[in-house]
Amino acid sequence: MSRPSLAELTGQIRQLPAMPLIALEVIRSLQHSDVDVEGLARRIAQDQAIAARVLRVANSPFYGLQKRVASIHDAIVVLGLAAVRSLVLAASMLTCLPGGSARGFSRDAFWRHGLGTALAAQALARVLQRPAEPVFIAGLLHDIGRLAMVSLYPEPYAAMQDQAVREDLPPSLLEAGHFGFDHAEAGASLATLWNFPPAIADAIGRHHTPGECPPGSLAGIIHYADAIARALELDGEPDGQVPHLDQATIDGLGVSWEQLNGVLEDTASRFESCRLMLG
Amino acid sequence: MSEPRPLDPPSPEAPVESSPAAPDGLARQHEAVHQRVMRLFRHTAGEPGSDALLHAVIRFRQEQCR
Numbered sequence: 001m002s003r004p005s006l007a008e009l010t011g012q013i014r015q016l017p018a019m020p021l022i023a024l025e026v027i028r029s030l031q032h033s034d035v036d037v038e039g040l041a042r043r044i045a046q047d048q049a050i051a052a053r054v055l056r057v058a059n060s061p062f063y064g065l066q067k068r069v070a071s072i073h074d075a076i077v078v079l080g081l082a083a084v085r086s087l088v089l090a091a092s093m094l095t096c097l098p099g100g101s102a103r104g105f106s107r108d109a110f111w112r113h114g115l116g117t118a119l120a121a122q123a124l125a126r127v128l129q130r131p132a133e134p135v136f137i138a139g140l141l142h143d144i145g146r147l148a149m150v151s152l153y154p155e156p157y158a159a160m161q162d163q164a165v166r167e168d169l170p171p172s173l174l175e176a177g178h179f180g181f182d183h184a185e186a187g188a189s190l191a192t193l194w195n196f197p198p199a200i201a202d203a204i205g206r207h208h209t210p211g212e213c214p215p216g217s218l219a220g221i222i223h224y225a226d227a228i229a230r231a232l233e234l235d236g237e238p239d240g241q242v243p244h245l246d247q248a249t250i251d252g253l254g255v256s257w258e259q260l261n262g263v264l265e266d267t268a269s270r271f272e273s274c275r276l277m278l279g
Numbered sequence: 280m281s282e283p284r285p286l287d288p289p290s291p292e293a294p295v296e297s298s299p300a301a302p303d304g305l306a307r308q309h310e311a312v313h314q315r316v317m318r319l320f321r322h323t324a325g326e327p328g329s330d331a332l333l334h335a336v337i338r339f340r341q342e343q344c345r
Contacts, residue, residue, distance in 0.1 A: 170322065227329070231319055231336040242320050245328035260331060264339045 003180040004153065010189045012152050019194065022047045023092030026085050030133075030197050037081060041073045044088055053091040054084060062273025082133035090115075090140055097147045102154040104161035109235040110147060114140045115274055116234030116267065120225035123266040127259045128216070135221055137196075138203040142222050145186030145204070146171075149179065170241060172208060184208050208243065215252030223249055228263065234271050308344040313337055 004012075022043055029035045045051050051072055058069040058079055069075050076084050094111065118139030125135040150157050160178040164171040175182040188205025196204075199218050206212055206219040207226055213219045223246065229235070230242045255263070316337045323329040 168321075224332075227332060231316070231332055232340075233319070240319060242323055242329065242332070244323050244326065245332065247326070247328035250328045250331070257331065257335070260335045261339065264335055268339075 003178075006181045006185055006189055009148065009152060009181070009186055010193055013148060013190060013193065019096045020047055020050060020092045022050060023089055023096070024194070026088050026092075027195055027197075029085065030137075030200075035081065037076060038073070040081075041071075041076055044084070045072045049095065050088055050091040053094075054087040057087055057274065057276050058084075060273045060276045062270060062276075082131075086118075086133055086136045086140070089137055090118075093141060093144070097144065097151060102150045102161065103158035104165065105150050105154075105157065106237070109237050110143065112275070113229055113235035113237075114143060116229030116232065116271055117142055117222065117225045119270050119274060120228040120232075120263065120267040121221050123263040123270075124221050124225055124228075124253070124255065126266070127255060127263060128221070128253065130221070134197065134200055134203075134218060135225075138200045138207075138218055138222050139225050141187070141191070141200075142204050142207045142226060143183055143187065144190055145183035145188070148186055148190055149175070149183060153179070170243060172243070182208075209246075210249040211246045213249075215249070216254075220246075220249040220253055224253060224255070228267060232264065232268055232271075234267075305344060309341045312340045312344065316340060 025040065025043060029040060044054065054072060054075060055069060057063075058075045059065070063079065065078060069078055072084065075087075118136045121135040121139035122132050124130075125132050156178060160174050161171060163169070164174055172182055172184075184205050184207055188201050191201035191204050202213070203218040203222045206217075207222040210217060210219040210223040227242050227245050230240055233240060316333065317324060319336075320329060320333050324333060
């Protein structure tokens with residue numbers, strides 16, 4: 001095939017199912033502190049598929065609530081606006097990016113890895129005393145460029161995947177050669193197209209090259225969380241591999257040995273409950 | 280030799296070894312975990328940035344064998 005450009009990929013995104021309106025509204029609300037919470041709750045409730053997914057997670061054993069959460073309004077009261085916004089975005093992405101059917105690509109493994117990275121990033125954020133919401137969203141969506149590439153170019157993606165298996169190489173190392181851009185660049189373009197906050201778009205774009213960012217950046221947290229999720233095999237892939245970790249980035253985060261052990265425990269223990277989000 | 284930094288994991292050998300009192304079955308499980316994690320880190324083991332995570336994951340997954 002002739003190699004698509006990043007601009008062509010971004011243009012072809014319009015062929016995919018549209019992002020639910022409520023997701024676009026939630027993304028917009030990330031950039032504003034004066035959110036109309038009541039209005040947002042009403043609009044989330046109007047999208048039954050997304051509302052049902054949010055309520056299923058809110059009522060999961062993970063949150064351990066004594067009383068059943070029956071409405072989005074209750075979910076915001078009990079879980080907080082940040083948690084509900086993250087759940088809405090997760091549910092929306094599952095709806096609008098089908099993932100195609102490229103050989104060697106598992107949609108289930110893709111989302112399991114996204115969720116694992118999101119939870120590892122949140123565990124790191126707790127240790128580093130950083131806000132939980134942007135790290136969860138950036139972690140969940142850090143590989144979204146790969147999903148777009150699989151959806152739009154399934155055959156070339158499968159050929160690249162075959163080569164990766166044959167030569168035991170990380171697919172991300174081969175992407176630029178096959179496509180002219182990699183999944184991180186594709187993901188950053190998508191995030192910008194969808195008006196995600198710049199910090200999240202930047203983290204998606206640089207999660208394999210965080211050395212270009214200041215110490216302690218969101219990209220650095222996602223870089224570490226990505227490797228943690230792979231090392232815990234949360235994706236369920238039979239022969240995964242842990243990506244390269246940039247030493248200066250890891251040192252810059254300053255996570256101690258004890259804290260790292262806590263992050264692993266926290267990530268693994270929360271994963272099973274949060275998997276409800278995917279099913 | 281310099282003092283270990285707070286970020287340093289215990290010595291690289293520590294997580295790999297099983298307690299001498301551990302039953303053979305547990306020792307075998309620990310070895311299987313070690314091999315599995317080394318497989319996951321096959322392209323990155325030995326890189327300084329991966330060192331702490333590699334050892335923490337081996338220890339964490341071995342503890343789950345109990």
